[in-house]
Amino acid sequence: MPQIREWNEISDRYHQGTLLLGNGSSIAVNDCFRYDSLFEEACSLGYINEQVQQVFEEFGVSDFELVLRRLWQAKKVNEALGVEPGRVEEAYSLVRKALINTVRDVHVSYEEASPHLESIYHYMMNFDTVISLNYDLIVYWAAQLSREELGVWFKDCFNKSEFRSDWADLREPYRADGTTLFFIHMVTWYFEEKASLARGK
Incomplete structure (x- = not known):
């Protein structure tokens, strides 16, 4: 049977790996997302x-x-x-x-979330790729705030409303190091809405 471990016990094995964020990460910022x-x-x-x-x-x-x-x-x-x-x-x-x-x-408002944003981007920058499954703006706000300290570290892969199937290309950072962000539900929702509009629904 698989053993569940504390992240701090195993984090050194996953440096620069991929971080998958679910609803729990948003709940940690505010209970309104429960x-x-x-x-x-x-x-x-x-x-x-x-x-x-x-x-x-x-x-x-x-x-x-x-x-x-x-x-x-x-x-x-x-x-x-x-x-x-x-x-x-x-x-x-x-x-x-x-x-x-x-x-x-x-x-939540930006002001309510702001006490958490710096620690969020400091945590995320330890990974090559961050995939957010959430519908809120917490990760996006954290990445934007990071520019004051890190410059362009996070690449969010928003690409002028154009669908890109070449994910390998999207994973290339803007600089020698950095983290690539994928907002899965936001992108899916955008294209579903675009398709619905095209069908006249």
Whole structure:
């Protein structure tokens, strides 16, 4: 059985590796990013209707990512069985937009986050690559603040709204050292919205 270790015990083995940031890193800055808080807020703001609330209740969770994954899996099952697209896809889109909109509405201010930003960028600079799975601006703010001390250390890979499939090229830092940032959900959301606009939805 795998053994879970404290990061400080093993960190020297992973110098300049890849850091994957999930929702816990945002919660460490502010509790407003906890899934239970986000879920309650999404329901109270009307971003999640009663029918989709029942999906969360069925799984006994307030975890948006788990529900999104299950809906995505249901979509794949439907595709394999030849079931016409419909309510599952609508629910997936609703949950995803609810998460994005709720994070936007409850997001901490820069002033509230600022006491944490310096320690965040000092930690991130120990890695070649940082991949953020979050929908908030904490990592982006930390990278921007770092310029005062580090200059252009972090490369965020935003590329004038152009999709780049050559990730090897994107990983090249601006300088001999540095850290490459990838904001996975932000990029995915941008292109999904762009595709929806193109379809007139």
